[in-house]
Amino acid sequence: MKEQFKKFLNEEQDPKAIEKITSKLNDLLMKNEEIGYIAVQKKPAITVFPDSLVLTNKRIIICKPKNLGLSMDFIDYTWDDIVGAFVKENILGSEFSFNTTTDLQISIDYIPKIQARKIYTYAKEQLDLLKNPVIIETPFVEAPKPIEEATNFEAQEIIEEIETEEVTNFAEIMPTVTPSYTETYEPIQQNQTTTGERKLSELSKEELFDKLQNYKKLLDNGLILQGEYDTYKKEILSYM
Secondary structure (H helix, E strand, C coil): CCCHHHHHHCCCCCCHHHHHHHHHHHCCCCCCEEEEEEECCCCCCCCCCCCCEEEEECCEEEEEEEECCHHHHHHEEEEEHHEEEEECCCCCCCCEEEEEECCCEEEEEECHHHHHHHHHHHHHHHHHHHHHCCCCCCEEEEECCCCCCCCCCCCCCCCCCCCCCCCCCCCCCCCCCCCCCCCCCCCCCCCCCCCCCCCCCHHCCCHHHHHHHHHHHHHHHHCCCCHEEEEEEEHHCCCC
């Protein structure tokens, strides 16, 4: 772990501060998290317990020693929470600051100028990657064509010969004759019985009298008119 942080001792970082941070970061780093740069505060007077900035590919970690260096506070901000980063160079060192999505402004002063430029450049790169992610295109690999086991010249069709027997006996097919039937229908003569009424001249006086009474009943029941009754009566009386 110490060999990994030797590259951060080239820009006036305090070796003791780097050593204390490295002993703590081993348990703080997440999976696939890599440290990009470490900046250490350097005040004009003797700084026994300086603050530090650790920039990784996932977040910014602010390390603040306390209790005479026996413990340390860690405050981190992911790159998704950071809106912008700024550097202000003063006479004695530089001030690095950044804004969050919740309108917070975090700043650390007395950062050596060369370290401030390094962390500013690294922060801008991470913010640009967040806005414009790099899409890795997977190269298209054409699937190999299957090798034909046999070519058209080598492929042979197997034709099975089927033996046929010559037919010598022919069956006689007798046509089926459907007998025809002729039906003769004779018209049915209906026995018509003509039951005509007997003539008045053939009736006796009693029969004529009964017939006259029947006409009288028809007249009384309103089945015939008075004129019709008079005609029938006159005709019957002529034969009595």
